[in-house]
Amino acid sequence: xxxxxxxxxxxxxxxxxxxxxxxxxxxxxxxxxxxxxxxxxxxxxxxxxxxxxxxxxxxxxxxxxxxxxxxxxxxxxxxxxxxxxxxxxxxxxxxxxxxxxxxxxxxxxxxxxxxxxxxxxxxxxxxxxxxxxxxxxxxxxxxxxxxxxxxxxxxxxxxxxxxxxxxxxxxxxxxxxxxxxxxxxxxxxxxxxxxxxxxxxxxxxxxxxxxxxxxxxxxxxxxxxxxxxxxxxxxxxxxxxxxxxxxxxxxxxxxxxxxxxxxxxxxxxxxxxxxxxxxxxxxxxxxxxxx
Numbered sequence: 001x002x003x004x005x006x007x008x009x010x011x012x013x014x015x016x017x018x019x020x021x022x023x024x025x026x027x028x029x030x031x032x033x034x035x036x037x038x039x040x041x042x043x044x045x046x047x048x049x050x051x052x053x054x055x056x057x058x059x060x061x062x063x064x065x066x067x068x069x070x071x072x073x074x075x076x077x078x079x080x081x082x083x084x085x086x087x088x089x090x091x092x093x094x095x096x097x098x099x100x101x102x103x104x105x106x107x108x109x110x111x112x113x114x115x116x117x118x119x120x121x122x123x124x125x126x127x128x129x130x131x132x133x134x135x136x137x138x139x140x141x142x143x144x145x146x147x148x149x150x151x152x153x154x155x156x157x158x159x160x161x162x163x164x165x166x167x168x169x170x171x172x173x174x175x176x177x178x179x180x181x182x183x184x185x186x187x188x189x190x191x192x193x194x195x196x197x198x199x200x201x202x203x204x205x206x207x208x209x210x211x212x213x214x215x216x217x218x219x220x221x222x223x224x225x226x227x228x229x230x231x232x233x234x235x236x237x238x239x240x241x242x243x244x245x246x247x248x249x250x251x252x253x254x255x256x257x258x259x260x261x262x263x264x265x266x267x268x269x270x271x272x273x274x275x276x277x278x279x280x281x282x283x284x285x286x287x288x289x290x291x
Contacts, residue, residue, distance in 0.1 A: 026083050031098065037090030041108075042077030042274055049079045049093060050103035052261035054155070054215035054225075055119040059103050060273070061211050061256030062123050062133070067276065068252040071130045073109060078259045078273040120152045123208040133208050144202035147209035155216050157183045158225075167226040181232060184220075188237045191217060195239035210247055215257075218244035255279055 015029050041047055046063070050056040066074035081087040081102050088100045097104035097117035105122050107114040107129075116122050127134035135141040161180035165173065191213070194201070201209035216225070221237060221244045223229025235241070247253055258270040258279070270278060 026086065026088075031094075031100065033091040033094040034086060034089040035091070037087075037092055039090070039092035039096065039106075040079055041106075042079075044075040044077045044274075045073060045107070045109035046076035047079070047106040047108060048076050048103060049081050049096065049105070050260045051081050051083055052257065052259060053102065054159075054219065055101075056103045056260055057215040057257055058119045058212050059105065059122050060259035061215070061253050062126055062208065064252035064256040064259075065211065065250075066126065066130055066132060069130075069132055071132060074126070074130060075276075076273070080260050080262070080271050082262075118152075120148055120212060123148065123212055127208050133206070133211070135202055135205055135207060140202050140205065144207045144209045147201040148212050151209070151212040151216065154187050157187065158216055158220065162228065163226045166228055166231070185232055188217065188221070188232070188234070188240060191243075192237040192239045195243045200243070206247075210243075214244065214247045214253070218247060222248075 039047070039049060048059060048063070050059060052060070060078060063074055063076045063078075081093065081104075083102060087093060088097075088102060093104055094100055096106055096115045099117060101117075103117075103119055103122065105116040105125075107116060107125070109129075116125050124134070126132075135144050157180055162177070162184050165176040165180060169176075198204075200206050201213060217240065219225040220228065220232070221234050221240045223234060229235075258268055259273045260271065261269045262271055263269070272278075
């Protein structure tokens, strides 16, 4: 058992700005804008303001899949939001996403712009708008929806739970690491058992359920998330790995994963996307390390 100093919660909680570890500058107990800053607007029907975290990757993959299917109306501009610099607290961003989390999306395809926040809502909005990547018939449709909402409910245990305490917390504490490791392994087992009997999450057809789950659990299964692959023994989940590799081989997924990415191999980065040709015509300026 790891020895830790006993902590007794105070009668009234107060914010200690220095206790947030790596994320102390981007987490706070209040909402709203911290500064005035309008968002840029490009020429395409959809304006995405994001970063290539798993939640951001969901949406760029969705756009690239729609374009791959020939839905030219799904053209989009993807603007980089640097969360470590507080871009998500600008007045323009907050007006689109009052929760100040990436991604934020403006659908400007109609007479009145529509704001969409929460990545799952974006996937559902786009799937319904283009009648794509969402099964039309039951029971596959509701199965897809169930897995979409499963991901939205489950990922906080993986991200804010295991990811925080295992990888980012200022000190390692056995209880929360064990608690979240147990839950994440249970989630991987849920996926593995399901994928043992199904090609994709909603059955035989690729859908927004796969697009939602892959950036989180696919990265985890390949040992790319929080450096926790060996810790969680992800190689045990053979069906998740099969599904992960199959999704990752899709051309649209490869493109979507690059958009708004500012870390890793420079060849895997496209800081902003304003045209399909950006993938082929990237320059060293676009691939420069994030400031």
